[in-house]
Amino acid sequence: MVLLSLAWKSLRNRLLTTSLTVLSIGLSMALLLGVENVRVGARESFANTISQTDLIVGARGGSLQLLLYSVFRIGQATNNISYESYQHWKNHPAVAWTIPYSLGDSHRGFRVVGTTEDFYQHLRFRRDRQIEFAAGHSPKDVFDVALGSDVAQALGYKLGDKVVIAHGVAAGRGIADNDHADKPFTVSGILKKTATPVDRSLYIQLEGITAVHIDWADGAPPMAGDEIPASKISKENMKVEQITSFLLRCKSRIATLQLQREINTYKDEAMQAIIPGVTLQELWRTIGYAEDALQVVTIFVILVGLLGMLVSLYTSLNERRREMAILRAIGAGPGKIIALLVLESGLLAFAGCILGVVMIYGLSFIFQPIVEQQFGLYVPVQPPTQTGWIYLGAVIFAGLLIGFVPAWKAYRNTLADGLSVRV
């Protein structure tokens, strides 16, 4: 106890050096925990891009591909599925709800998604968050379109604007000939930001997709004079024949397993059902190398911080030769000196860790909304994760260990050395 109070007083005596050392450890600790939080946040945001969906169903092919085009709007489907099969599964007694997607068109580099009212009602992300409208309402007419928030922001659209969608999904403007310019859409709603891929698409009704292609034949636009004018098209006379994929929620988790098997062995059409969480996990494993890189960087940061502490303790020892000598003279054995220095260094590391935790809490609290808005990354403000605790423990342990270096030096500096110094 005497040692502890002595260590404390000695640290307080050199307040500036002590504070700077604590600050440097605190900063590196905050960085370490911050990176850890971002890492967890990135993984969580990624895993929660889609929630409460039990199965994603599409044409048989790669499961990763199905996930990519259905959730992230990356890549394309090799095959569509018939609307009839979709209806079959939609009406299956084990199914609670479905969200159909019809993909393949775009608008100035953003994907156009044909869907139904179910999308706005049932889609969930980040566990239980639901789609909301910043302005307007969901598309009610065949030629209505709702915009994801990024689309509205990037293109500066507002309610009532006319939007021409292009055939195909090539980035940039579609080929002029391929535009569905004769059938413009009217912006009926703008979605609130979700920080998921939902923000980067335009949403129209399934019938809208049928409507823009109604006078096309064999994938080519109609010849002059053969066009069917938009005025002749209504939701009722549009027959949806195919969709690209659909999301599905089962009434129970046990039924999910049975339904997945049933869909995968469906005889009438080659289909596959994937469990999104499982495929997301596979995808994360392939892109998770970035995670390791972040971790390596933070470990170096903490090493630099600890090295700074070592330097400050070591150099301060020079000023304290006299102090050490007096301590020795009044009866403190080498063990006591070592214990004192190790304790001081441990205290510094401990204080640095506390400062780091406080800083990271404060910073994440302040910056969380900004990071979410700007980067679509939801960084949770939460107590350190298990890995975070391990880091904290490791740093304090390393602090104690580092104390042995100056302690060893102090031990070697003999009594005479300190007393003979002229002050």
Added chain:
Amino acid sequence: MVRFVLFCTLTVSLCAQQRGHKAHEHGHAKLAIAFETTTGMPTGAVELESPAESIIGFEYVAKTPADKAKQEKALATLKTRFGEMVILPAGCKMTPAKVEVHVDGQHSEVHAEFNVKCAGPIAGKSISFGFSKVFPKIDEVEVQLLAGAQQAKLEVEKDKGTLQIAK
């Protein structure tokens, strides 16, 4: 002529029904575990899909009394020792619902379903495995877990690894 056309359509449709085979790799089984909830007294189901070779030792249709006996014995072992293969959190009890052999072309698969009832919450607990102790020929199992809102997957090689149920 009509008969011929009818015959053709029939055979084609029959064949079409049998096309499309599942991937089949000896020693590689698939396990799916589902729990409705992880709190209260969860109920669930466990399904195992394994190449018959890895469990029974052969994949042809058992015809001789010796083969039939071998098959019976293997399936009975599967039923009684399943709790050693899939080690659920304490308090969870599995009862066999269905254990069958499906023949798919030249291959056959063992399909087993078990119902699960747990006496207490399982959130935060883990599931471990011991397939090769019971059937040494199973060396890799792809495990899927659905538990409440959790969807997870684990590749279990030589019984290594545990699956954590989310809190």
